[in-house]
Amino acid sequence: MLQTKTSTDIVRQPAWHGLGTVLHHATTSAVALRKAKLSWNVAQTPVQWRDADGTLQVDDSYWCNYRDDTGALLGVVGRGYTVVQNADAFEFADHLIGEGVQYEYVGSNKGGKRVWLLAKMPERTILQDAYAPYLLFANGHDGKTAINVCMTPVRVACWNTMNLAFRNAKQRWSFSHTTNVISRLAQARETLALADSYMASLEAKVERLASIKVSRSRTEAFIKQLFPAKESAVANRNNDERIARFRNCYAEPDLDNVRGTAYGLLAAVSDYTSHKHLPTYKQRERHFFQTVVQPAEMLTLAGSLLVA
Numbered sequence: 001m002l003q004t005k006t007s008t009d010i011v012r013q014p015a016w017h018g019l020g021t022v023l024h025h026a027t028t029s030a031v032a033l034r035k036a037k038l039s040w041n042v043a044q045t046p047v048q049w050r051d052a053d054g055t056l057q058v059d060d061s062y063w064c065n066y067r068d069d070t071g072a073l074l075g076v077v078g079r080g081y082t083v084v085q086n087a088d089a090f091e092f093a094d095h096l097i098g099e100g101v102q103y104e105y106v107g108s109n110k111g112g113k114r115v116w117l118l119a120k121m122p123e124r125t126i127l128q129d130a131y132a133p134y135l136l137f138a139n140g141h142d143g144k145t146a147i148n149v150c151m152t153p154v155r156v157a158c159w160n161t162m163n164l165a166f167r168n169a170k171q172r173w174s175f176s177h178t179t180n181v182i183s184r185l186a187q188a189r190e191t192l193a194l195a196d197s198y199m200a201s202l203e204a205k206v207e208r209l210a211s212i213k214v215s216r217s218r219t220e221a222f223i224k225q226l227f228p229a230k231e232s233a234v235a236n237r238n239n240d241e242r243i244a245r246f247r248n249c250y251a252e253p254d255l256d257n258v259r260g261t262a263y264g265l266l267a268a269v270s271d272y273t274s275h276k277h278l279p280t281y282k283q284r285e286r287h288f289f290q291t292v293v294q295p296a297e298m299l300t301l302a303g304s305l306l307v308a
Helices: 029-035 086-091 181-192 195-210 216-226 233-250 262-274 281-291 297-307
Strands: 007-010 042-050 056-067 073-078 102-109 114-120 124-126 129-140 147-155 172-175
Touching: 029 086, 029 102, 029 114, 086 114, 086 129, 102 281, 124 195, 129 195, 147 195, 195 262, 216 233, 216 262, 216 297, 233 262, 262 297
Parallel strands: none
Antiparallel strands: 007 102, 042 056, 056 073, 102 114, 114 129, 124 129, 129 147, 147 172
């Protein structure tokens, strides 16, 4: 029977996504993985079965990925699949440690089919807001999940993700488990070393949006585009509740210095999409990946409306 319990650990205090427990002194990815009991390796064996007369058959064009500590099945993959161990997928982040970067969160779900590590970089102030850039490294062993590396800037005032979802924003790298995956990870390491340039670019985009004044009538038009009217009365009541929650986000004190600008509206959308009270780990994990690994649909829409 496959394990389904989620394993998570973070440092100091729960991160903005509301997952995890405290992790102390994780100075390397190996330490972080060991503390979270994720330092196991992926082993492989050809697919085997017994035919009608009980003879064991083997097909080496398909392989079973399984955990070497528990024997739990992780996935069935083709011959061209290259296993990338958790330690190898995350090790290339270690060179950042010692430069103000801390491993904050490491977790897995579905018995280890998907594993991720979150590293917090030094905070930066943009328009009087403190931003905490995070690097997320995600690896999968089920044959369906690629290796993903992405950066997300978090507004500390609300601990919300601020993926601006601009077209061509180089904030995410994805690699399939193929023979050249290790060399591509090396390329990603070189790109991630330019994280400072990424934050400088983010600052320029934020300042540009903050310079765009948005009138009250334009704000109302923006809200109507973001929350279009529905066909049924019940759906419209639910939509009205969503609009009310968005207005509350836009009225929060931390947006006082940017309210009435395109950036203020986008920050309110980010608050709205991030502040979801989800009761289960499964729901929170899915929301975490939607707002960090994948740009949130509403945030993408808001960005396109504001920069059009």
